[in-house]
Amino acid sequence: MSVFTGDFTLGTSGNTDVTDITSQVCGLVSLSGITNGIVLVYVPGSTAAITTMEYEPGLVRDLKAALERFAPEDITYFHNERWHDGNGHSHIRASFIGQSESFPLINRELLLGTWQQIILVDLDNRPRTRKVFVQIYGQ
Template structure:
């Protein structure tokens, strides 16, 4: 069976954004930036990967509201406390061992479907970039769209 006629021409589009973030779990709602990038891309169906380079930042989803933002911060403090001694801190003396652990647990990317030119996320599901470092940072976000 030959399905080659079912394939459409696919393209890849890459965009980079930058954000200024504060220290210690600064969560930035990037949903509208991601959705806007999709709309401006001309891609109707495919996927978008949202990635942040760096080992003390993360990308995830959450219902972006003050209660959950607080709960998220408190949960991370229980999982990877900021007030314990990490071997990383002994080696580098930068005090952000907990930041690296948190970022590794959350991950630096998420991928979402694009359907009919729209970001396919849930009504209460926002995409967030999180600076987990113990100091303010400029964070880069790489958006890569693959589709038709």
């Protein structure tokens, strides 16, 4: 078995910025030389998340609206009272989505559904530079 670790960096605008990172992940899969295994996609931090969706404008808007209903920005968060940074909602949203996803790698191809893309969601309330790690375990 082999392990390959790669990463890439991207700038985000914050405020539930949704970015399709499928091509970057697939590029690292190609570089790895691994044929079959598991691909882990991970973003460090407590205000960003990794998930999948059909990346199209209507669904991106729907996701943003759903997250606003789930953890509204304009309610009281104890985190904000302590740190005064206004991103309590960002932490809650990221906690529920999660910072990583794993995918099967079969015959050098990432197993994704026809309309499924891998996305990074930057939930912080300001622009950020995010580093995404891709670790592949297999043969």
